[in-house]
Amino acid sequence: MIATDGTYTLAFDQIGKHDLARVGGKCASLGEMTQAGVAVPPGFAVTTDGYLAMLEESGLRAEIERHLARVDPDDIDSIDRAAQAIRIRIRGHRMPEGVEAATRAAYASMGEGTPVAVRSSATAEDLPDASFAGQQDTYLWVKGADAVVEKVRDCWASLFATRAVAYREKNKIPHVDVNMSVGVQKMVNARAAGVAMTLDPGTGDRTRIVIDASWGLGEMVVSGVVTPDNFSVEKVLMEIIDRKISDKHVELIGDAGRGETVEREVEAARRQTPSLTDAQVIAVAQLAKRLERQNGCPQDVEWAIDADLPEGQNLLALQSRPETIWSQKKKAAPGNAYATGMMGIVSTLTNPLAAKKKT
Amino acid sequence: MDAMKSMFPSAFEVPTPKGAEGWQDLYPYYTHFLPQRRQQDDATFWFCNSQHWPTPFRPFDTVMLDFAIKGLGQYNTRHLLVPPANGVDYRILNGYVYFSPVAVPGEQIEGRVPHFMERAGHYFMNWGDLYANWKDKVLAKIRELDALNFTALPEVEALEVVTGGVGLDSTNQLFDQYDKAIELAYKIWQHHFEFLNLGYAAYLDFFGFMKGQFPQIPDQAIAKMVQGVDSELFRPDDEIKKLAKLAVASGLSPVFEGDSVEVILATLATKPGGKEWLAQWEAAKDPWFNFTSGNGFYSTDKYWIDHLDIPMGYLKDYIKRVEEGDEIMRPTAKLLAERDRITAEYREMMDDEAQAVFDGKLGLARTVFPYVEDHNFYIEHWALGVFWRKMRQLSKLLKDQGFWENDDDMFFLNRNEVRDVLWDYSAGWAIGVPYRGTAVWPEEIARRRRIYEALAAESPLPALNNPPEVITEPFTIMLWGITSDAVERWVKSDGDDGALRGMAGSPGVVEGVARVLRSPDQLSELQKGEILVTPVTAPSWAPVFGKIGAAVTDIGGMMSHAAIVCREYGLPAVTGTGNASSRIKTGMRLRVDGNAGTVTILD
Numbered sequence: 001m002i003a004t005d006g007t008y009t010l011a012f013d014q015i016g017k018h019d020l021a022r023v024g025g026k027c028a029s030l031g032e033m034t035q036a037g038v039a040v041p042p043g044f045a046v047t048t049d050g051y052l053a054m055l056e057e058s059g060l061r062a063e064i065e066r067h068l069a070r071v072d073p074d075d076i077d078s079i080d081r082a083a084q085a086i087r088i089r090i091r092g093h094r095m096p097e098g099v100e101a102a103t104r105a106a107y108a109s110m111g112e113g114t115p116v117a118v119r120s121s122a123t124a125e126d127l128p129d130a131s132f133a134g135q136q137d138t139y140l141w142v143k144g145a146d147a148v149v150e151k152v153r154d155c156w157a158s159l160f161a162t163r164a165v166a167y168r169e170k171n172k173i174p175h176v177d178v179n180m181s182v183g184v185q186k187m188v189n190a191r192a193a194g195v196a197m198t199l200d201p202g203t204g205d206r207t208r209i210v211i212d213a214s215w216g217l218g219e220m221v222v223s224g225v226v227t228p229d230n231f232s233v234e235k236v237l238m239e240i241i242d243r244k245i246s247d248k249h250v251e252l253i254g255d256a257g258r259g260e261t262v263e264r265e266v267e268a269a270r271r272q273t274p275s276l277t278d279a280q281v282i283a284v285a286q287l288a289k290r291l292e293r294q295n296g297c298p299q300d301v302e303w304a305i306d307a308d309l310p311e312g313q314n315l316l317a318l319q320s321r322p323e324t325i326w327s328q329k330k331k332a333a334p335g336n337a338y339a340t341g342m343m344g345i346v347s348t349l350t351n352p353l354a355a356k357k358k359t
Numbered sequence: 360m361d362a363m364k365s366m367f368p369s370a371f372e373v374p375t376p377k378g379a380e381g382w383q384d385l386y387p388y389y390t391h392f393l394p395q396r397r398q399q400d401d402a403t404f405w406f407c408n409s410q411h412w413p414t415p416f417r418p419f420d421t422v423m424l425d426f427a428i429k430g431l432g433q434y435n436t437r438h439l440l441v442p443p444a445n446g447v448d449y450r451i452l453n454g455y456v457y458f459s460p461v462a463v464p465g466e467q468i469e470g471r472v473p474h475f476m477e478r479a480g481h482y483f484m485n486w487g488d489l490y491a492n493w494k495d496k497v498l499a500k501i502r503e504l505d506a507l508n509f510t511a512l513p514e515v516e517a518l519e520v521v522t523g524g525v526g527l528d529s530t531n532q533l534f535d536q537y538d539k540a541i542e543l544a545y546k547i548w549q550h551h552f553e554f555l556n557l558g559y560a561a562y563l564d565f566f567g568f569m570k571g572q573f574p575q576i577p578d579q580a581i582a583k584m585v586q587g588v589d590s591e592l593f594r595p596d597d598e599i600k601k602l603a604k605l606a607v608a609s610g611l612s613p614v615f616e617g618d619s620v621e622v623i624l625a626t627l628a629t630k631p632g633g634k635e636w637l638a639q640w641e642a643a644k645d646p647w648f649n650f651t652s653g654n655g656f657y658s659t660d661k662y663w664i665d666h667l668d669i670p671m672g673y674l675k676d677y678i679k680r681v682e683e684g685d686e687i688m689r690p691t692a693k694l695l696a697e698r699d700r701i702t703a704e705y706r707e708m709m710d711d712e713a714q715a716v717f718d719g720k721l722g723l724a725r726t727v728f729p730y731v732e733d734h735n736f737y738i739e740h741w742a743l744g745v746f747w748r749k750m751r752q753l754s755k756l757l758k759d760q761g762f763w764e765n766d767d768d769m770f771f772l773n774r775n776e777v778r779d780v781l782w783d784y785s786a787g788w789a790i791g792v793p794y795r796g797t798a799v800w801p802e803e804i805a806r807r808r809r810i811y812e813a814l815a816a817e818s819p820l821p822a823l824n825n826p827p828e829v830i831t832e833p834f835t836i837m838l839w840g841i842t843s844d845a846v847e848r849w850v851k852s853d854g855d856d857g858a859l860r861g862m863a864g865s866p867g868v869v870e871g872v873a874r875v876l877r878s879p880d881q882l883s884e885l886q887k888g889e890i891l892v893t894p895v896t897a898p899s900w901a902p903v904f905g906k907i908g909a910a911v912t913d914i915g916g917m918m919s920h921a922a923i924v925c926r927e928y929g930l931p932a933v934t935g936t937g938n939a940s941s942r943i944k945t946g947m948r949l950r951v952d953g954n955a956g957t958v959t960i961l962d
Contacts, residue, residue: 239577342479348560
């Protein structure tokens with residue numbers, strides 16, 4: 001059990017759909033998955049109440065507004081100067097006492113010294129521009145309450161990354177409408193990790209689940225530093241239809257001593273070895289399929305296999321979000337009126353598949 | 360490719376196997392590739408139907424080929440006017456049969472459509488009633504066949520024949536019965552095809568629709584949505600399983616350690632619970648042991664009911680498995696739930712309009728499919744089983760009259776020659792002289808047997824001449840799995856990686872040791888976990904699917920028996936490899952990939 005105060009901190013298993021405004025998109029999704037019984041690394045959210053308390057108690061809000069009022073939306077230098085000043089102010093301020101106490105208590109209940117990932121979870125992540133969501137920071141392999149508190153503050157500050165400010169200016173999104181929650185989540189000791197899409201990103205085919213997987217943490221897959229192994233699974237029959245095993249030369253792993261992640265070369269023997277067993281491929285596909293059903297639309301799922309957990313219980317979901325590219329495409333009208341009844345039979349007999357296939 | 364050179368040889372250039380000279384005498388003229396029409400026959404693509412006839416014909420056995428082909432053709436060509444397809448033409452070469460589907464000329468297709476709509480439409484609209492009626496018709500013919508009884512002509516006609524003023528003798532009955540048997544077989548074959556192509560057409564329509572919705576959907580997934588779980592083809596196997604469970608539950612299993620069927624059955628009668636078991640065994644026999652270990656098309660087929668050692672062997676295996684704690688019954692509730700799940704999940708991925716079409720087409724496919732599966736039990740297993748039994752009785756009778764030496768030698772005569780022998784027998788009997796045939800047939804049968812054996816020693820060529828640009832004949836694709844891709848596979852036998860390629864018949868990947876079977880008599884050689892490799896499987900092989908690891912066949916499409924049963928049992932299957940059973944040897948280690956349709960020899 002994670003000790004949370006219900007105001008500034010909420011454990012993932014306490015978070016539901018209605019909490020989106022308080023915990024942001026990423027934590028809401030983790031909360032929903034946790035509540036639905038999906039295996040998710042445990043953790044808690046520092047709510048937007050904590051962020052707002054920071055703004056109110058320190059007079060930061062007025063200061064931020066002053067800085068932003070002077071910005072010329074067409075002058076990137078002026079945006080940069082204002083954004084940088086705001087970030088320094090946020091990082092330089094003590095966290096409000098109540099927020100800090102709640103954060104430390106929650107972290108302590110996970111076990112002092114537990115490595116965690118600290119991730120920002122903005123309330124505006126559902127904005128259509130996908131790249132915006134990725135602008136907030138994620139810190140991996142954070143250890144100790146002091147470091148956690150510091151990284152939570154850094155996440156708040158990342159709301160004022162230059163690009164984020166510029167984006168809001170350009171799109172006329174009031175800065176005060178976007179709030180920041182921060183997720184603190186037990187670090188996965190990933191033996192392998194990656195992403196799973198519940199449709200074929202190449203064709204939009206919804207009968208397929210396509211999995212990219214590589215050694216270590218999934219960031220290498222997401223960022224494209226390695227060419228991952230690629231598996232295609234038939235969604236209904238749950239069969240592996242296609243697999244491409246790649247040369248996975250580097251992996252990102254946690255360095256518990258240094259409290260950070262390190263990139264290291266993968267030894268020769270493991271490079272061309274599949275990063276997932278067939279059973280694991282199916283388990284990942286089943287997880288993705290389950291998340292698609294729960295969310296009612298195609299999903300893009302980040303997952304990891306935890307080296308410290310027993311086989312069969314070691315697959316963890318890290319994130320699930322709606323797939324945006326094919327889902328936004330208006331389904332191309334099939335155009336062909338279906339031949340039904342006897343006409344269907346006639347058309348099948350006179351124009352059989354083999355002939356169609358060849359064209 | 361050289362335009363002058365055919366992909367496959369001409370029938371006129373295929374050499375006769377050594378020792379088979381004169382094989383043409385064994386088969387009627389209309390089955391020959393005749394020099395007089397070489398031009399047409401060379402311009403036609405012929406594929407060897409080794410799925411249904413994997414071994415050469417004994418002369419009598421062409422009765423099945425003639426009737427089957429004629430029945431198939433009449434419905435397409437004359438009853439239903441299937442717009443693009445007439446019948447399938449056929450020839451025999453070196454003892455094997457070659458097929459060639461006959462397309463309707465393009466300009467006639469449209470004119471046939473309204474007729475087809477009306478005629479086939481009537482069948483689809485009234486499927487349930489017509490099918491019930493069909494069963495009645497077929498069962499009546501089986502009863503008629505069963506009533507036939509061939510007995511020797513009497514030394515003297517009974518006194519009543521004289522005193523009753525009958526004025527006719529026993530030969531009339533002999534002729535009548537023989538003619539009746541042939542006529543019933545002919546009619547039964549017509550009924551065989553009464554619904555079959557319509558069933559396939561409805562299935563293909565659904566199949567094509569699904570491929571249109573989901574181009575990558577596996578064929579197996581489509582089959583799984585349509586297939587039922589209670590096909591009558593599964594009943595014989597299910598009956599054996601029930602008997603095995605009852606034997607174990609009644610504490611009778613030690614009795615089955617005995618060797619002979621007679622001893623086992625006799626011992627059971629003396630044991631507590633044995634009478635009940637025997638009653639169930641008797642009930643199962645009729646009709647479910649009318650089940651051939653082949654496909655019903657050969658006089659050499661062995662039917663369970665005539666060879667009780669076959670079901671007894673399976674029974675013993677099942678008893679062992681029940682005692683080891685295996686659940687041997689098919690999980691039908693689970694299979695149905697799985698079918699519903701698969702259906703619902705694909706349906707969910709379609710838009711509303713497509714869902715409505717899906718419901719209609721799937722509904723029809725499911726309506727027709729029980730026929731596609733069950734007709735096989737009624738015709739090939741039950742009716743033809745009775746037919747062959749009666750023909751064996753006749754062969755034995757004529758052997759006893761001295762026409763030949765062995766019980767089954769009659770099958771080295773064609774059906775018209777048998778009619779001549781009956782005449783010879785009747786005339787000799789009436790005249791009071793020895794039958795002429797007794798001096799002719801033993802030698803001729805010996806000659807024919809030698810030819811037959813020489814033919815059987817050679818494998819058939821997969822095809823003759825050039826295939827069409829694209830194979831579009833719907834029934835060829837459905838029934839024989841012969842697509843343009845398959846023909847290409849025959850030509851290039853190997854993949855780049857040395858793997859044999861076939862159809863992905865049933866999903867899954869398995870490695871194991873091969874067991875190559877060329878005849879159902881070898882089924883007992885199969886060891887648990889081995890990979891069955893064979894030219895073609897038959898429904899009565901069902902009991903062995905419980906112990907094999909995977910199946911590989913030379914011939915067969917997505918709806919071939921091996922594919923259907925492997926999907927049911929959750930085993931990988933690769934069908935239609937062309938030549939796996941000759942390239943693979945028993946004992947080789949194989950990797951069978953039922954998802955990709957490949958078989959790799961690992962050592």
